[in-house]
Amino acid sequence: MLKQRIITASILAPLVLCGVFLLPVKGFAVFFAGVTLIGAWEWALLSDIKAAIKRIAFSVVVLMSILLGWQLHLEEVQDFVLIPALALWCLAFFWTIRYPSEGLWKYSSVRALCGILMLAAAWLSMLGLKSLESGNAWLLLILLIVWAADIGAYFSGKRWGKVKLAPQVSPGKTREGMYGGLVAVALTTIVFAWWNGLGIASSAFLLVLGLVVGLVSVMGDLFESLLKRHSKVKDSGAILPGHGGILDRIDSVLAAAPFYFLGLTFLPIL
Secondary structure, eight states: OHHHHHHHHHHHHHHHHHHHHTSOHHHHHHHHHHHHHHHHHHHHHHTTOOSHHHHHHHHHHHHHHHHHHHHSOHHHHIIIIIHHHHHHHHHHHHHHHHTTSOOGGGSHHHHHHHHHHHHHHHHHHHHHHHHSTTHHHHHHHHHHHHHHHHHHHHHHHHHHOOSEEETTTEEEEEHHHHHHHHHHHHHHHHHHHHHTTOOHHHHHHHHHHHHHHHHHHHHHHHHHHHHHHHHTOSSSOSSBTTTBOHHHHHHHHHHHHHHHHHHHTTOTTO
């Protein structure tokens, strides 16, 4: 299994980095739309939409949402997509904390609607980041935050983990691991701010934003775990040998991207 994971990662990582950093804005939009649509196909299964034709229809709805957002200026869709997506993610975190108590998420239609909004919001947010001045740098930072939260949580949880974070959802995650991940996020944002010559005010704001986004990324991963547990599946898909599905790799980014993008709009230098 480990060998398979390494082989897949060695092929996937360069493709992702090229798609994110080398493509122009329109090329990146198409690239991430493709990733999002694969995620939509997998989300349909987590919404108990199992028939192939229905999963295709769900993916088409997500595609139409993306195309509509592409046709409109980002500022025009923020109030109708990104802000509601933030509110929905907060509700999803509440559901995750209360699990196994049931909530509206138990209904297939609610999970499907969540998927449409969350996937579309993530695509719009990542496109918005790419469109910013120094967009590649801001895209790099969100990836570094998510990776730091994940890697820091893994090693600190392995070394000091005792108290389960959400035992009913993901028994392997601990509070100590989450704290370690947030420390790694803090160090990452501080180094990024220093490397880019940001002032004290901008650096402090970015540090706070990074910690919020790091925490959100953890909760995004947990919410997908909740959906998988409810659907009785181990992975969201099998497209990535040794890694599961696309959603298993981007669940943290789906949650983090809207918070990060909207938060950046308040950064003093932007």
